[in-house]
Amino acid sequence: MFKQTEGLPMGASVAWADVLASLPFNCDGLLPAIAQQHDTGEVLMLAWMNRDALEETLHTGRVCYWSRSRNRLWRKGESSGQVQLLVELLLDCDGDTLLLKVNQTGPACHTGRRSCFYNAVRGEHLTVISDPLIDPAQLYANPVTGTAP
């Protein structure tokens, strides 16, 4: 399926239903999904989607992942209120990675930071390069559910 789109010119398309039926989910039924803030380009996080999460995200426009630790669908922001609205969903050349252009409310990271990528290798050290926008204790005590994840 992806060999087919490699040679197509910009603007050409194939049926999404056929692509979905042939996506190369890994042995756990998952694909990695990168979330990027659509207007600033900031890479916010990487999580995983199974077929149900992908279909729900496209259907509702609100990003839903598969939580490997909780072993269930994870509607981003269901505990914290910090939702991700889908702007565009892209697939890479061999269809085994998703790129979600999103509009992220507040912090994407459970630490309260905007992005999960706040640790930079600098010389012989790993250095923290951003501070939380919100105290994580507040993040999980919001009115959406009032509970921690």
Next chain:
Amino acid sequence: MFKQTEGLPMGASVAWADVLASLPFNCDGLLPAIAQQHDTGEVLMLAWMNRDALEETLHTGRVCYWSRSRNRLWRKGESSGQVQLLVELLLDCDGDTLLLKVNQTGPACHTGRRSCFYNAVRGEHLTVISDPLIDPAQLYANPVTGTAP
């Protein structure tokens, strides 16, 4: 190790050697690595790194992945000449994903396109949203090795 950096303020650091010794490589000994063009923010590709690839990349400043299809180190651009120079290497909050800010020469994608993410889900179709910068036949007939990958 990553729980330790969660609560640190911006500018604080821990020893990289200790972090490296505790990185949560998956069962294949790999971590996913997102490559992003450092100045434009464009997400170029996702590939995988083992510990050797990560250490070589930090040591040389030229990005080296682990090729899962060829089962060996893959010095990006070794066949195509389209190298990635490392600008900054970041880790996410639980240390299981790498974000490489790079300076990419020419196309990152084996199809000759700048980014591997050129397939967009639009309505009931998957639509190609960019054209190759270079004919892939030329990409793998360059003076670096003169051979296809």
